[in-house]
Amino acid sequence: MMLHAENLVKIYHTGAEEVAAVKGVSLSIEIGELSLLIGPSGSGKTTLLSILGCILKPDSGSLSVCGDEVEWTDRALALCRRKYFGFVYQQFNLLTALDVRENVMVPLMLAGQDGSVAEELADHALGTVALHARARYQTAKLSGGEKQRVAIARAIVADPPVLLADEPTGNLDSQNGTHVMSTLRQLATERGKAVLVVTHDLRYRSFADKIYRMEDGEVTLE
Amino acid sequence: MIRLGWKNLIHDRMRLSVTVVGVTFSVVLMLLQSGIYFGFLDSVSGLMDRSPADVWIASSKTLNADTARAVPEETVLRVKAVPGVAWAERVSLSWAGIHLADGTHTWVQVYGINPDTGVGGPPEMIAGSLTDLRRAGTYIIDEASLPLMPGVRVGDKIEAFGQKIEVVGMCRGVKSYSTYAVLFTSYRTAQDQLLGMEDRVSFVTAKFAEGADRGAVLERLRRLGHFDVYTSEEFHDKVRKYWGSSTGIGLGIGLTMILGFIVGVVIVGQTMYSATVERLREYATLKAMGATNLEICTVIWTQAIVVGVVGYVVGGLVSLGLTFTSAASVMAITLSPQVFVVIFVATAVMCLGASFLSIVRALRVDPATVFRT
Numbered sequence: 001m002m003l004h005a006e007n008l009v010k011i012y013h014t015g016a017e018e019v020a021a022v023k024g025v026s027l028s029i030e031i032g033e034l035s036l037l038i039g040p041s042g043s044g045k046t047t048l049l050s051i052l053g054c055i056l057k058p059d060s061g062s063l064s065v066c067g068d069e070v071e072w073t074d075r076a077l078a079l080c081r082r083k084y085f086g087f088v089y090q091q092f093n094l095l096t097a098l099d100v101r102e103n104v105m106v107p108l109m110l111a112g113q114d115g116s117v118a119e120e121l122a123d124h125a126l127g128t129v130a131l132h133a134r135a136r137y138q139t140a141k142l143s144g145g146e147k148q149r150v151a152i153a154r155a156i157v158a159d160p161p162v163l164l165a166d167e168p169t170g171n172l173d174s175q176n177g178t179h180v181m182s183t184l185r186q187l188a189t190e191r192g193k194a195v196l197v198v199t200h201d202l203r204y205r206s207f208a209d210k211i212y213r214m215e216d217g218e219v220t221l222e
Numbered sequence: 223m224i225r226l227g228w229k230n231l232i233h234d235r236m237r238l239s240v241t242v243v244g245v246t247f248s249v250v251l252m253l254l255q256s257g258i259y260f261g262f263l264d265s266v267s268g269l270m271d272r273s274p275a276d277v278w279i280a281s282s283k284t285l286n287a288d289t290a291r292a293v294p295e296e297t298v299l300r301v302k303a304v305p306g307v308a309w310a311e312r313v314s315l316s317w318a319g320i321h322l323a324d325g326t327h328t329w330v331q332v333y334g335i336n337p338d339t340g341v342g343g344p345p346e347m348i349a350g351s352l353t354d355l356r357r358a359g360t361y362i363i364d365e366a367s368l369p370l371m372p373g374v375r376v377g378d379k380i381e382a383f384g385q386k387i388e389v390v391g392m393c394r395g396v397k398s399y400s401t402y403a404v405l406f407t408s409y410r411t412a413q414d415q416l417l418g419m420e421d422r423v424s425f426v427t428a429k430f431a432e433g434a435d436r437g438a439v440l441e442r443l444r445r446l447g448h449f450d451v452y453t454s455e456e457f458h459d460k461v462r463k464y465w466g467s468s469t470g471i472g473l474g475i476g477l478t479m480i481l482g483f484i485v486g487v488v489i490v491g492q493t494m495y496s497a498t499v500e501r502l503r504e505y506a507t508l509k510a511m512g513a514t515n516l517e518i519c520t521v522i523w524t525q526a527i528v529v530g531v532v533g534y535v536v537g538g539l540v541s542l543g544l545t546f547t548s549a550a551s552v553m554a555i556t557l558s559p560q561v562f563v564v565i566f567v568a569t570a571v572m573c574l575g576a577s578f579l580s581i582v583r584a585l586r587v588d589p590a591t592v593f594r595t
């Protein structure tokens with residue numbers, strides 16, 4: 001199993017009130033598999049995604065990535081994110097001062113790789129999302145669909161085994177949304193990535209191997 | 223991360239320009255104030271610095287060169303007679319009022335020297351010769367003092383201290399540390415024309431004989447009578463310490479330098495902080511990708527260091543230009559390599575210190591915010 005969560009719990013404290021955002025969630029994502037996590041707003045999808053992506057610490061439960069048990073210290077979590085995960089966001093979250101290629105190179109820079117090797121890897125990743133020709137563009141000049149493809153290239157450039165995508169089609173029209181989902185599907189099938197996509201858009205069910213439904217902090221496999 | 227810091231900086235050129243201008247302003251203020259301070263100190267110790275003498279003998283309890291009471295001229299003979307003294311010379315320093323041809327009344331600072339030896343005299347003559355001072359009633363003016371004595375030229379005869387005096391030369395390199403013009407004359411003319419100098423001199427200077435035991439010579443000189451006996455270094459330090467510490471000048475200039483530093487901190491801090499706040503989501507994205515605190519700091523430090531270095535270089539060049547253009551003016555500005563080093567360190571501290579709040583803000587950002595819309 002690429003990603004395995006066991007009995008994850010996350011409770012938020014708002015004054016005297018306690019809100020259980022994630023209630024004993026267990027799930028697994030396999031190599032080469034694309035899973036959807038669907039559910040209404042406020043059901044805890046983003047909280048769960050943050051925990052699965054080693055960004056947020058759960059109150060209890062365990063998580064293993066590629067067979068390694070996750071240690072919930074800040075330093076270990078940062079290393080874990082760097083080593084195992086690629087993220088794709090609804091808002092793209094590209095760095096405005098960098099051009100397309102430099103944005104894609106950021107995970108490599110964080111891994112200590114720079115220079116021509118990093119540029120080659122970035123260009124290769126851009127080729128995967130058919131954006132090689134835009135390598136020197138400023139990201140502000142790209143369309144929403146192109147920005148999301150840059151974000152996907154950035155997510156895969158360091159070849160992480162797991163891709164986590166939060167509403168990747170949320171800001172795109174249906175044509176670009178379908179293109180993005182196709183790319184993610186391809187990365188799972190052809191590159192063996194374990195892909196988890198959070199979405200509320202049920203039109204993309206057909207791209208999934210597994211669909212997890214989340215409601216009131218609980219997850220069920222459809 | 224250095225690359226990202228650099229790119230962040232040049233991406234917003236208007237903000238970069240404002241920050242660099244702020245640092246430049248701060249650097250110029252700190253450099254010029256330092257330069258004016260050390261230029262002033264060089265002026266007050268100039269008499270010792272341009273003299274080849276090893277020893278200065280002044281009236282007892284002398285606070286600084288200006289306040290020295292005149293000593294009898296015959297003291298020079300007694301000093302010459304001390305074993306271990308190669309030569310001794312007279313130097314006088316006094317102040318007097320002068321009437322210019324257009325009716326202007328001004329004050330002058332007059333150095334009385336021996337025109338044959340030139341001890342205590344100007345470092346460079348640009349018109350006339352020191353030996354011209356052998357004639358009674360003759361004076362040399364420093365070119366930097368010309369604005370204080372408008373219309374005066376070499377060859378002019380002007381009314382001073384109730385007598386006619388003649389300007390026979392012009393020198394360079396002696397700046398006034400007051401608002402007074404600087405004149406040189408022979409100690410004889412000073413004794414004849416200036417109040418309180420009859421048969422007296424302000425200082426007796428002396429040179430150690432080659433191979434002499436300096437400590438023993440100084441001890442013998444101290445036994446001559448009620449005089450203060452200093453080595454040149456001691457007297458140099460004494461007058462600089464007096465003007466630098468005992469008056470409000472050092473404090474005033476120091477406060478202005480601190481103000482310059484604070485202005486720099488505020489401008490750099492404010493612009494960097496606002497830039498950081500605008501990019502908080504990007505810092506969160508970096509953290510979500512696994513960037514460590516050190517890597518986040520590196521992005522911000524790179525920006526701080528670049529604006530610091532650019533502002534320092536521009537500020538340094540502006541200061542050098544202003545110093546160069548003021549070389550012939552009455553104001554003395556001394557910018558030594560040590561001053562540049564100290565101000566560079568101050569600029570680095572200023573920029574890195576100003577980035578502190580930005581760093582705190584960027585490090586506190588929750589990487590989970592990347593998922594929020």
